[in-house]
Amino acid sequence: MKENIPITDVKPGMLLAKAITNDKDMTLCAEGTPLTEDLIDRFLQMEIDSICIESNKEMSQEEYLALKEKIEKRFVASYNSNSLLGKIKIALLGHLESHKGSS
Amino acid sequence: MKMEKEVILDKISFRKKVEQLSNLPTLPNLLDKFTRMLKDPKTSMAAFGKELSKDQMLTSKILKLVNSAFYGFPGRISTVTNALVLLGYDALKGLIISSNIFENLSPEAYPLWHHSVTVSLASRAIARELSLPDIEEFAVAGLLHDIGKVILHVEASEEYRTVINQAKKAKQPIWQTEGEILGFDHANIGLWICEEWKLPKKLTIPIGYHHMPAAPKEYHMRVAVVTMADILVRSMGGGAEDDLPLETPDPIIEKQVPLTLKQIRKLIEGIVPEFESLKRLAPKEIN
Known part of the structure; x- marks a missing residue:
């Protein structure tokens, strides 16, 4: 399930569920990318507030x-x-x- | 502990109160000035943006709004002129109005804010799916479609709560209950107010007719997109008043917005993550 979460809650290992693009619609980080500390730092520098991640929560x-x-x-x-x-x-x-x- | 107070609705005084509302909420004088500026063909977009930037409060509000996570522009918009070019004047004016109005909403009416924002997202997504031009105008029409309800909540909250309870009891759509009690509904109120504010017809008609999509003489497509977005969001449990049942939509919607099952599924997949994450935001965060 896809879920939007604040950047401050993002942990390494989570999967990016929606590509990050710049204002010219160029993909900076593709969908499905596993997130690392470095990537999260870069998103923070880019002042991105929230990202869409693949949540592994399964519905009972x-x-x-x-x-x-x-x-x-x-x-x-x-x-x-x-x-x-x-x-x-x-x-x-x-x-x-x-x-x-x-x- | 909060006690549920039973309010006996005085239909006549409620109706009178609402009728007097149409001249209550006023737009900042500033917007009037900008409207005049725009009518002058000599005004360039850049000059207009520059003039608008002089109002710091308004500028920060606009930039905060267009850059907020859910408004959906990838990357940062740092100047009012950029926002103006991206959104167009009509959409921007609608946004300014919405931020002014939603600010006065009590936390209790939070579901209405959530509903309005998700209908806005859905309207934009449907317009994009159908490759329509000016998708931001659809987004703003979606954002403002229930502005009549916002006004009822702000100006006549106690009476309106009774109307909502009555609709729940009768298990019928809220606008039908409003019609029975007032003789008009929140969409009519939205139409009066938007006409008062001199919003263009392409925005006022979808707002005013989203429950009667076949009634207007023009802009059927725009009405149908907003009505479809409203139905879609309510079907997902995103109605402003709990789970009131969905009424059978007017056939004109399907004619104007011929979405396939596959397209509807794609729209739902796109809206659900935003729908869920918006639940975590308090209304204050947009304003």
């Missing part, structure tokens, strides 16, 4: 079911799976599914 089965139930409750209006609401619901449940722990 209980969390998954609770979130799924919340989504179901929001979609009470009548619609079919081809409609806009139908597509949003399928996309949301798909997103949730992809972050479920494998256990």
